[in-house]
Amino acid sequence: xxxxxxxxxxxxxxxxxxxxxxxxxxxxxxxxxxxxxxxxxxxxxxxxxxxxxxxxxxxxxxxxxxxxxxxxxxxxxxxxxxxxxxxxxxxxxxxxxxxxxxxxxxxxxxxxxxxxxxxxxxxxxxxxxxxxxxxxxxxxxxxxxxxxxxxxxxxxxxxxxxxxxxxxxxxxxxxxxxxxxxxxxxxxxxxxxxxxxxxxxxxxxxxxxxxxxxxxxxxxxxxxxxxxxxxxxxxxxxxxxxxxxxx
Amino acid sequence: xxxxxxxxxxxxxxxxxxxxxxxxxxxxxxxxxxxxxxxxxxxxxxxxxxxxxxxxxxxxxxxxxxxxxxxxxxxxxxxxxxxxxxxxxxxxxxxxxxxxxxxxxxxxxxxxxxxxxxxxxxxxxxxxxxxxxxxxxxxxxxxxxxxxxxxxxxxxxxxxxxxxxxxxxxxxxxxxxxxxxxxxxxxxxxxxxxxxxxxxxxxxxxxxxxxxxxxxxxxxxxxxxxxxxxxxxxxxxxxxxxxxxxxxxxxxxxxxxxxxxxxxxxxxxxxxxxxxxxxxxxxxxxxxxxxxxxxxxxxxxxxxxxxxxxxxxxxxxxxxxxxxxxxxxxxxxxxxxxxxxxxxxxxxxxxxxxxxxxxxxxxxxxxxxxxxx
Numbered sequence: 001x002x003x004x005x006x007x008x009x010x011x012x013x014x015x016x017x018x019x020x021x022x023x024x025x026x027x028x029x030x031x032x033x034x035x036x037x038x039x040x041x042x043x044x045x046x047x048x049x050x051x052x053x054x055x056x057x058x059x060x061x062x063x064x065x066x067x068x069x070x071x072x073x074x075x076x077x078x079x080x081x082x083x084x085x086x087x088x089x090x091x092x093x094x095x096x097x098x099x100x101x102x103x104x105x106x107x108x109x110x111x112x113x114x115x116x117x118x119x120x121x122x123x124x125x126x127x128x129x130x131x132x133x134x135x136x137x138x139x140x141x142x143x144x145x146x147x148x149x150x151x152x153x154x155x156x157x158x159x160x161x162x163x164x165x166x167x168x169x170x171x172x173x174x175x176x177x178x179x180x181x182x183x184x185x186x187x188x189x190x191x192x193x194x195x196x197x198x199x200x201x202x203x204x205x206x207x208x209x210x211x212x213x214x215x216x217x218x219x220x221x222x223x224x225x226x227x228x229x230x231x232x233x234x235x236x237x238x239x240x241x242x243x244x245x246x247x
Numbered sequence: 248x249x250x251x252x253x254x255x256x257x258x259x260x261x262x263x264x265x266x267x268x269x270x271x272x273x274x275x276x277x278x279x280x281x282x283x284x285x286x287x288x289x290x291x292x293x294x295x296x297x298x299x300x301x302x303x304x305x306x307x308x309x310x311x312x313x314x315x316x317x318x319x320x321x322x323x324x325x326x327x328x329x330x331x332x333x334x335x336x337x338x339x340x341x342x343x344x345x346x347x348x349x350x351x352x353x354x355x356x357x358x359x360x361x362x363x364x365x366x367x368x369x370x371x372x373x374x375x376x377x378x379x380x381x382x383x384x385x386x387x388x389x390x391x392x393x394x395x396x397x398x399x400x401x402x403x404x405x406x407x408x409x410x411x412x413x414x415x416x417x418x419x420x421x422x423x424x425x426x427x428x429x430x431x432x433x434x435x436x437x438x439x440x441x442x443x444x445x446x447x448x449x450x451x452x453x454x455x456x457x458x459x460x461x462x463x464x465x466x467x468x469x470x471x472x473x474x475x476x477x478x479x480x481x482x483x484x485x486x487x488x489x490x491x492x493x494x495x496x497x498x499x500x501x502x503x504x505x506x507x508x509x510x511x512x513x514x515x516x517x518x519x520x521x522x523x524x525x526x527x528x529x530x531x532x533x534x535x536x537x538x539x540x541x542x543x544x545x546x547x548x549x550x551x552x553x554x555x556x557x558x559x560x561x562x563x564x565x566x567x568x569x570x571x572x573x574x575x576x577x578x579x580x581x582x583x584x585x586x587x588x589x590x591x592x593x594x595x596x597x598x599x600x601x602x603x604x605x606x607x608x609x610x611x612x613x614x615x616x617x618x619x620x
Contacts, residue, residue, distance in 0.1 A: 055337035114273035
């Protein structure tokens with residue numbers, strides 16, 4: 001299961017002088033099967049300055065959850081390497097988390113697109129979407145619902161909707177298939193980036209994205225084979241495995 | 248010479264151009280929509296960022312910037328500017344949304360260790376409440392944009408960030424951002440040198456040389472705005488600055504006044520006019536004075552409404568009734584009334600006072616104005 005790239009990354013991270021975040025947790029363990037997992041608790045307990053493995057120009061996000069907030073840093077180049085959406089001429093990014101909205105807008109720029117970023121007010125965002133004649137949408141389920149009137153009023157379906165989230169309710173999303181030629185579900189966490197994707201279906205079948213390794217225990221464990229500011233190696237998510245398997 | 252309607256027409260033309268011909272270098276552009284708080288419909292804008300923008304933000308080797316704006320578009324613009332810095336310089340931006348300003352942010356800002364805090368004055372003051380003293384000592388620069396920096400706030404922030412230089416950027420979204428800067432350490436508050444590529448004229452001047460600020464600059468591809476009346480009044484400061492810059496303007500506020508930005512909200516004359524019409528028998532004329540005050544460590548707006556009532560003054564009960572009705576009907580953001588922002592402690596309760604005589608009509612008629620504390 002361990003790819004050559006991931007094996008190489010583990011070696012580099014183990015020897016990195018920039019941070020001991022992983023090596024302190026790994027001890028003598030040397031490969032993917034034996035190294036322990038990390039989780040949000042580890043990120044929350046460790047300041048960003050102590051888990052920064054490289055310095056490149058980029059964006060720092062605040063990630064909130066009920067147990068407290070922490071920082072996540074992404075270089076602009078790494079943001080561009082994620083698989084959040086599909087190429088479009090005039091994409092709109094409309095996400096409920098403002099940090100994610102800025103990051104996904106930067107993804108568009110890194111991929112050579114000029115995005116419209118939606119403001120919080122759905123009416124103003126819908127107005128702007130019409131003016132910009134958007135052809136695709138990067139959003140989440142909560143924000144998508146706020147655009148229903150706008151989508152109903154379009155004369156042509158969008159080329160694509162990329163829905164980003166940690167879980168999806170296919171049943172509630174199926175009606176939106178009328179509004180886009182393609183609806184793509186992207187499993188993603190703010191701190192890991194995207195790691196799996198599926199086309200919207202009654203029982204979507206996710207596939208790991210290139211460079212991502214997914215282990216299935218009770219919850220998904222994610223690894224990425226690229227060196228990130230804080231690499232993602234055996235990151236234990238709270239996402240139940242049945243989400244990935246289309247249950 | 249151009250007015251706001253001309254800019255609206257130009258914006259439409261630019262927008263159509265971008266929709267038909269997406270730019271080859273999208274990273275130099277931002278598509279955004281304004282909320283229409285300037286009195287009109289929402290304005291969809293394409294902003295072309297000048298090449299010097301990253302240099303301005305990162306001057307002096309600054310690598311870590313906190314971006315403070317309630318607008319997603321403005322925070323994205325800051326991130327875009329950082330993205331355009333030369334390769335090899337590990338600049339990082341932390342855009343702070345209002346929802347981030349909660350307990351626990353202190354540790355995150357300390358972890359990020361900002362060198363420059365950039366954004367709206369009122370927003371920076373709110374963020375400052377989450378900066379630990381030791382972290383604040385390491386901040387090298389506070390960059391204010393979008394709102395006038397008042398002396399009291401400048402002094403307060405100077406105490407809190409003792410090693411930070413304070414600079415200002417004078418900009419307007421419809422002019423593709425930058426108009427003038429106060430980066431020069433020889434300039435007092437509200438004095439600016441024109442930004443690169445910007446020509447400033449002042450027209451329709453009174454005896455003191457105070458008149459309408461007009462801006463000429465390129466805003467998109469081959470599109471230029473030509474002597475656009477921004478809506479602010481100011482004057483040229485005679486002489487050459489010690490730094491060698493020949494042109495200095497003093498910004499004196501809005502003409503008219505169309506609107507005053509205060510404590511993250513907008514007081515619009517048009518909106519006051521609308522609400523005052525609810526009292527045709529009681530309010531013959533009015534003026535509004537707004538000021539920023541610093542109370543319990545946060546910036547609040549204090550608004551005084553001066554009413555001219557030909558019969559003198561209302562009873563105390565009527566003052567209360569009228570004040571309540573105004574506060575509940577006056578919108579100061581696209582969705583919030585003045586009363587709601589009083590409840591949220593953004594504004595102090597409305598103060599009503601009475602003028603004994605009709606208000607004098609001057610050359611620069613001002614109904615709503617920002618005044619120093």
